[in-house]
Amino acid sequence: xxxxxxxxxxxxxxxxxxxxxxxxxxxxxxxxxxxxxxxxxxxxxxxxxxxxxxxxxxxxxxxxxxxxxxxxxxxxxxxxxxxxxxxxxxxxxxxxxxxxxxxxxxxxxxxxxxxxxxxxxxxxxxxxxxxxxxxxxxxxxxxxxxxxxxxxxxxxxxxxxxxxxxxxxxxxxxxxxxxxxxxxxxxxxxxxxxxxxxxxxxxxxxxxxxxxxxxxxxxxxxxxxxx
Numbered sequence: 001x002x003x004x005x006x007x008x009x010x011x012x013x014x015x016x017x018x019x020x021x022x023x024x025x026x027x028x029x030x031x032x033x034x035x036x037x038x039x040x041x042x043x044x045x046x047x048x049x050x051x052x053x054x055x056x057x058x059x060x061x062x063x064x065x066x067x068x069x070x071x072x073x074x075x076x077x078x079x080x081x082x083x084x085x086x087x088x089x090x091x092x093x094x095x096x097x098x099x100x101x102x103x104x105x106x107x108x109x110x111x112x113x114x115x116x117x118x119x120x121x122x123x124x125x126x127x128x129x130x131x132x133x134x135x136x137x138x139x140x141x142x143x144x145x146x147x148x149x150x151x152x153x154x155x156x157x158x159x160x161x162x163x164x165x166x167x168x169x170x171x172x173x174x175x176x177x178x179x180x181x182x183x184x185x186x187x188x189x190x191x192x193x194x195x196x197x198x199x200x201x202x203x204x205x206x207x208x209x210x211x212x213x214x215x216x217x218x219x220x221x222x223x224x225x226x227x
Contacts, residue, residue, distance in 0.1 A: 045187045047216045048224050049204065050075040050162065051195040052103055052141060055082055055089035060195045064092055066205040072218040073097045075160075076195070077141035080105030080125030087132050094133040099220035101139035101160065102126055110146040118148075122155060139221060160221050162192035168200045177203035182210050188224050 054060045055078055067074055076093055078100060083090050093100055105121040105128075108114070126137045140147075140157045147159045166180035177199065181191055191207070193200050208218060 045214075045216045046219045046224055046227075047185060047187065047211060048075060048190045048221045049193065049208070049218055050077060050141070050160070050190060050221060051193050051200075051204075052077045053082075053107065054078055054195040055086045055093075056196040057086050057089070059198060059201050060086075060089050061092075062198075063195050063201045063204060064089075064096065064098075066201065067098075067208070068096060070205070070208050070212070072208055073099070073220050074218065075099040075101060075139070075221045077101040077103035077139075077160075078125075078129065079103050079107055080121065080128050083125065083128045083132070090129060090132045094135070099139065099222060100129055100133060100135075100137065101141055101221075102129070102137050102157070103141050104143060107143050109144045110142055110148060115148060119151060119154070122151065122157070126155075158225070160190070160225065163189045164191045166191075166193065166203075168197065168203060169194045172197070172199040174199050174203045174206065178206045178210065181207050185211055185214070185216065187216075190221060190224065 049072070051060075051063070051074060054076060060076075073096075076098055078090065080102075090100060102122055102125045104118065105125045108118055108121050110118045122140060129137050136156075138157060139160050140151075140155075141160050145161050151157060152159070164181055164184045166177045168177045171177060181203075185191075193204055195201065195204075212218070
């Protein structure tokens with residue numbers, strides 16, 4: 001059964017899978033806000049910055065430099081074909097404490113007719129990443145938020161979507177991207193961005209600066225989902 005995760009509210013870890021089941025209808029499951037995220041009981045204001053579609057040979061490096069300067073860890077959902085082209089970027093992400101997730105091999109969107117091919121893309125990308133990091137890949141961001149729950153058991157992977165989408169991929173207006181995020185920022189939010197644009201790198205680092213000033217701590221998505 002294939003479902004699309006659309007936009008939604010943060011939910012607690014203990015009811016993550018239960019809510020998914022309750023919302024299930026034949027064919028498609030909808031999640032508002034394009035996201036599955038979880039509230040944490042921790043006192044700190046945690047927030048997660050995530051990046052899709054990379055790594056990019058130039059902009060990802062710039063982004064990593066800026067995050068390192070600020071002591072920030074992010075989550076990168078990478079495409080397998082890009083990992084093969086720029087393995088040094090994955091090695092650096094891993095060495096610097098970022099979380100690396102799967103975004104399929106070729107940005108394939110799951111549909112009712114390509115489930116096995118989609119699964120093989122996930123497996124292939126996991127293998128490419130794991131060969132570089134030596135660590136099991138547990139998190140996946142399915143392109144366009146379309147997912148089949150059976151893969152959670154078959155591949156031991158957890159889907160991670162988002163609660164804030166500034167649409168950075170279709171705008172080079174840095175100020176607009178920053179405002180869209182800072183206006184919607186809240187504890188345990190998951191921010192979706194794409195590390196293949198100059199404007200995204202600039203905006204992401206400005207977002208970090210602004211939200212750190214507001215007392216936010218940037219963490220990888222596993223800390224939001226399961227702490």
